[in-house]
Amino acid sequence: MTIIDQLLIGQSSAIRKVKNLVSQVATSDLNAIISGESGVGKELVAQALHLSSHRKNRPFVKVNCAAIPSELLESELFGYEKGAFTGAERAKEGKFEIAHKGTIFLDEIGDMPLSLQSKMLQVLQDLHFSRLGGKEDVRVDCWVLAATNHDLEQDIRLGLFREDLYYRLNIIKIYIPPLRERPEDIEPLVYYFGRQLEEKIERPLFKFTGEILEVFRRCPWPGNVRELRNVVSRLMLLGDWDAVRQELLASDPAGIDGSELAGFPPLRDIEDGRRSPEQKFPSLKETKRRAVQDAERRLIASVLIETGWNRKKAAKILAVSYKALLYKIKELKLNRTD
Ligand SMILES: Nc1ncnc2c1ncn2[C@@H]1O[C@H](COP(=O)(O)OP(=O)(O)OP(=O)(O)O)[C@@H](O)[C@H]1O
Ligand SMILES: [Mg+2]
Numbered sequence: 001m002t003i004i005d006q007l008l009i010g011q012s013s014a015i016r017k018v019k020n021l022v023s024q025v026a027t028s029d030l031n032a033i034i035s036g037e038s039g040v041g042k043e044l045v046a047q048a049l050h051l052s053s054h055r056k057n058r059p060f061v062k063v064n065c066a067a068i069p070s071e072l073l074e075s076e077l078f079g080y081e082k083g084a085f086t087g088a089e090r091a092k093e094g095k096f097e098i099a100h101k102g103t104i105f106l107d108e109i110g111d112m113p114l115s116l117q118s119k120m121l122q123v124l125q126d127l128h129f130s131r132l133g134g135k136e137d138v139r140v141d142c143w144v145l146a147a148t149n150h151d152l153e154q155d156i157r158l159g160l161f162r163e164d165l166y167y168r169l170n171i172i173k174i175y176i177p178p179l180r181e182r183p184e185d186i187e188p189l190v191y192y193f194g195r196q197l198e199e200k201i202e203r204p205l206f207k208f209t210g211e212i213l214e215v216f217r218r219c220p221w222p223g224n225v226r227e228l229r230n231v232v233s234r235l236m237l238l239g240d241w242d243a244v245r246q247e248l249l250a251s252d253p254a255g256i257d258g259s260e261l262a263g264f265p266p267l268r269d270i271e272d273g274r275r276s277p278e279q280k281f282p283s284l285k286e287t288k289r290r291a292v293q294d295a296e297r298r299l300i301a302s303v304l305i306e307t308g309w310n311r312k313k314a315a316k317i318l319a320v321s322y323k324a325l326l327y328k329i330k331e332l333k334l335n336r337t338d
Contacts (some may be wrong), residue, residue, distance in 0.1 A: 084133025
């Protein structure tokens, strides 16, 4: 079994394609962008690339461009000399230097500020730079992998991402589809996470029945594999299937019981008492309101997930004002779940 098969679980054609790409790219040193929704396994794929490359015994350095304040990101990446700015009491090497001979993984590359994108482009072209406040040339040999859950091509159209940087990074494109598009992977993932946990906890193994797996296969899994792993852990520790089922049902706009497909209202509408038995049908006006609200909720939620909850970008994509978007988020009770 290769390291790629050990790390990346799943037999769907989508995952097999990803695994094939990983094994081909790992020997190439070509820059790659790994894309896909939150929780699909982008970081795991980056690790698989590194661990199957000739750089595997060298550092794998991750930089989360969204988590580091933009004014600090430059010094984090390229390091600084003593006195480069107030508070720089001694020199510090940047992540590029730390990753020398290894791999640098630029997570959430779509959140890199435009000003830094131009420096980044230059570094990728020349493979040398100087630390902040420094004159000396630093040369590095790093494999640059990047990840994003944004649609970078759309960001380019919106002027939020530099096209030239995109082409420089995106020599190889690895797209990981969301879990709902590869339900065949659910069962092996459930058993994989189950086995991992079994080694840690001492209690009878929770039984993932056919019914449970069937509900899982119908779930939209907005948090993808990460969400599935959390649900498996919770079930193994607490065994509260009824509660988990209710939650999965509530988070699903289409109704995972499938009844909506047969022309019935989703189960959750009946169960949460929003509709009383004598009030069998809602008014046309009410139906319209709900349909619009549901559509808005889905669209806004997808854009927020795509942009990693960057509300400014989301407002731009949705062509509404920032204020209007904040109002909608509140009205539709959208919450960040990660
Ligand atoms: N194919 C897979 N096999 C085994 N574990 C997986 C797989 N895909 C994802 N995971 C696990 O799911 C979790 C989320 O994966 P990861 O952190 O790589 O996602 P991500 O795409 O980087 O998410 P985000 O966009 O939120 O940063 C991790 O615990 C990871 O190990
Ligand atoms: Mg990640």
